[in-house]
Amino acid sequence: MTIVFYDALHVIGALMLFAGLGGLAALALSGNPTHKARVPFVALHGIGLLVLLVAGFGAIARLSVGFPGWVIAKIVLWLFLGASLTLFKKKPQAGGMLLIVVLLVGLAAAFIGNYKPF
Ligand code: HEM
Numbered sequence: 001m002t003i004v005f006y007d008a009l010h011v012i013g014a015l016m017l018f019a020g021l022g023g024l025a026a027l028a029l030s031g032n033p034t035h036k037a038r039v040p041f042v043a044l045h046g047i048g049l050l051v052l053l054v055a056g057f058g059a060i061a062r063l064s065v066g067f068p069g070w071v072i073a074k075i076v077l078w079l080f081l082g083a084s085l086t087l088f089k090k091k092p093q094a095g096g097m098l099l100i101v102v103l104l105v106g107l108a109a110a111f112i113g114n115y116k117p118f
Helices: 003-029 036-063 069-090 092-115
Strands: none
Touching: 003 036, 003 069, 003 092, 036 069, 069 092
């Protein structure tokens, strides 16, 4: 596979993840975070995380970069975005703030991926 393929897949994974997080945030803010309408958003969140990770490791292999600091940082941010699913369920009243936090974390991951600063 080419690096362009992995990059495109990586971005598609991020879009799926954030579509899922957006839906979960909306349910949290509606005061009913466990409503059955959460199922497609949980699926988007999970599949998006998986696609992001697989494409991320594909890009690492293609670029032969190994595991510098910026890759480790992205894996930590990825873990946080995975755990954020539980936060939306456990702290629905903080849904708006959580939505801003996950967006900032996603922005940080995208910045780090583009600029590879450390
Ligand atoms: C936390 C969620 C993440 C988001 C939102 C995210 C987003 C991005 C974006 C927007 C880019 C630049 C565009 C591109 O080249 O595709 C990028 C690059 C990259 N990401 Fe991620 N990423 C995330 C997690 C990860 C993880 C977990 C890994 C490693 C397992 C990873 C590995 C990479 C690599 C290696 C690049 C460089 C690709 C290149 O230079 O061609 N990312 N990421």
